[in-house]
Amino acid sequence: MNLILLLEEDWIESDHRVRLLGRRRRHVLNVHRAGLGDELRVGRLGGAVGYGRIVHIDESALEMEVRLEADPPPPLAVSLVLALPRPPVLGRVLISVTSMGVKRIILLNAGGVEKSFWQSRALAEESIFEQCLLGLEQARDTQMPQVLLRKRFMPFVEDELKGLIAGGQGFVAEPAAASTPASTPASTPASTPASTPTGLRTPSFPGQKVGPALLAVGPESGWNSHELGCLESAGLERISLGVRPLRVETILPALLSRFT
Amino acid sequence: MNLILLLEEDWIESDHRVRLLGRRRRHVLNVHRAGLGDELRVGRLGGAVGYGRIVHIDESALEMEVRLEADPPPPLAVSLVLALPRPPVLGRVLISVTSMGVKRIILLNAGGVEKSFWQSRALAEESIFEQCLLGLEQARDTQMPQVLLRKRFMPFVEDELKGLIAGGQGFVAEPAAASTPASTPASTPASTPASTPTGLRTPSFPGQKVGPALLAVGPESGWNSHELGCLESAGLERISLGVRPLRVETILPALLSRFT
Numbered sequence: 001m002n003l004i005l006l007l008e009e010d011w012i013e014s015d016h017r018v019r020l021l022g023r024r025r026r027h028v029l030n031v032h033r034a035g036l037g038d039e040l041r042v043g044r045l046g047g048a049v050g051y052g053r054i055v056h057i058d059e060s061a062l063e064m065e066v067r068l069e070a071d072p073p074p075p076l077a078v079s080l081v082l083a084l085p086r087p088p089v090l091g092r093v094l095i096s097v098t099s100m101g102v103k104r105i106i107l108l109n110a111g112g113v114e115k116s117f118w119q120s121r122a123l124a125e126e127s128i129f130e131q132c133l134l135g136l137e138q139a140r141d142t143q144m145p146q147v148l149l150r151k152r153f154m155p156f157v158e159d160e161l162k163g164l165i166a167g168g169q170g171f172v173a174e175p176a177a178a179s180t181p182a183s184t185p186a187s188t189p190a191s192t193p194a195s196t197p198t199g200l201r202t203p204s205f206p207g208q209k210v211g212p213a214l215l216a217v218g219p220e221s222g223w224n225s226h227e228l229g230c231l232e233s234a235g236l237e238r239i240s241l242g243v244r245p246l247r248v249e250t251i252l253p254a255l256l257s258r259f260t
Numbered sequence: 261m262n263l264i265l266l267l268e269e270d271w272i273e274s275d276h277r278v279r280l281l282g283r284r285r286r287h288v289l290n291v292h293r294a295g296l297g298d299e300l301r302v303g304r305l306g307g308a309v310g311y312g313r314i315v316h317i318d319e320s321a322l323e324m325e326v327r328l329e330a331d332p333p334p335p336l337a338v339s340l341v342l343a344l345p346r347p348p349v350l351g352r353v354l355i356s357v358t359s360m361g362v363k364r365i366i367l368l369n370a371g372g373v374e375k376s377f378w379q380s381r382a383l384a385e386e387s388i389f390e391q392c393l394l395g396l397e398q399a400r401d402t403q404m405p406q407v408l409l410r411k412r413f414m415p416f417v418e419d420e421l422k423g424l425i426a427g428g429q430g431f432v433a434e435p436a437a438a439s440t441p442a443s444t445p446a447s448t449p450a451s452t453p454a455s456t457p458t459g460l461r462t463p464s465f466p467g468q469k470v471g472p473a474l475l476a477v478g479p480e481s482g483w484n485s486h487e488l489g490c491l492e493s494a495g496l497e498r499i500s501l502g503v504r505p506l507r508v509e510t511i512l513p514a515l516l517s518r519f520t
Contacts, residue, residue: 099510138505139506241517244398255517258518
């Protein structure tokens with residue numbers, strides 16, 4: 001926790017004093033090992049960042065005098081469309097991409113997404129909020145990302161995707177090569193050496209500074225050819241980091257860093 | 261498992277047949293859902309990649325006829341010096357950086373590394389081998405990285421670091437800003453707004469194509485000023501992805517992707 005995020009219910013008496021309970025109180029005392037008079041970085045959820053000086057500690061609560069004086073770090077101007085990952089991966093990924101400054105995350109269905117993933121508790125509003133909060137605290141940010149769930153691929157692509165790209169560039173990538181032996185064990189042609197990249201992938205990649213962008217990242221088994229066709233028709237350009245299939249938690253920071 | 265890595269003890273009878281037990285047999289049957297006659301991507305640890313056709317399955321073993329015909333993917337020409345992370349993070353990080361193609365990983369001590377981390381079972385040779393194996397299987401690679409443990413910072417920097425950089429460029433980064441409130445809660449000057457990057461950091465960054473490089477990444481609390489001074493004196497250039505402190509598992513793919 002590089003910054004303590006202050007929620008609406010934390011404020012007491014005035015605009016300058018907060019009372020922390022539970023996880024944040026314990027963290028300040030046990031991890032920061034802070035005591036009366038110490039100053040810690042704080043930020044108001046959705047607002048400014050600054051410092052809080054500890055003015056009271058008791059067995060259930062900790063109080064700070066707060067002064068907020070600076071803007072949070074600038075957002076990363078990338079909207080992320082992500083094929084819904086396995087639930088244990090989703091939590092880590094939300095922390096990671098939130099810490100990198102992504103402010104719009106669309107979790108999308110795809111052929112390679114198992115139906116059961118959509119039943120997961122990790123998709124409950126509180127769970128998503130909690131993971132994003134951890135990402136904000138990590139990066140000293142206060143601006144909660146918007147996380148949208150889109151359980152139907154085609155309506156999203158047909159009705160929403162173009163609006164999201166408008167004025168920027170769109171890119172599509174996938175953690176894995178387009179076809180893995182897992183999905184087509186018997187049909188792998190002998191003429192395709194394992195180290196050859198799939199013919200469809202392009203080595204081109206945006207430079208370090210691009211304007212607002214949208215990045216669509218597929219499931220670990222890849223987008224299927226229909227999905228890829230739809231995304232390309234919608235104007236997304238295919239990009240790749242190379243021939244190595246990567247885990248989604250690895251490829252996301254790797255791709256997003258190209259937009260910082 | 262995008263590729264099944266074949267170890268020395270797997271080979272039977274000839275150079276063309278392997279017998280798999282345990283984890284890999286179960287994975288082929290339960291995850292790949294492959295059966296007799298199916299072909300799967302395989303690679304010989306340290307050698308070529310190709311395909312294995314399943315020719316025998318019984319209750320304890322699975323046998324494949326193997327043909328190896330291509331080189332594994334090219335390595336990433338980056339040596340990684342990493343302040344030893346917390347044990348649960350270390351495993352994920354080894355998978356991630358191995359999957360990205362790093363072939364030399366030096367786990368280094370630093371002021372911000374807790375002594376207990378060095379006692380962890382995650383540092384046992386078998387544990388490290390296993391995590392790296394998962395990274396290779398993920399990326400369809402066969403070339404095991406070299407993982408070196410350096411429990412003393414100064415001897416490494418004085419005796420080994422320059423030799424590792426020779427002929428290439430060296431860079432130093434850290435997941436967090438140099439000073440966090442956790443380590444200096446009472447001394448945070450009121451005149452430093454939280455969103456200002458630490459004065460020492462440089463925004464410069466290598467372009468997309470660089471020659472052999474060495475990247476040194478500090479602990480989550482940052483390198484201390486003595487360590488940073490030593491690393492800079494040894495010729496490492498400071499780089500940063502911006503003002504956001506990131507987790508080590510996030511910043512590593514983000515930084516390494518700049519070298520692909």
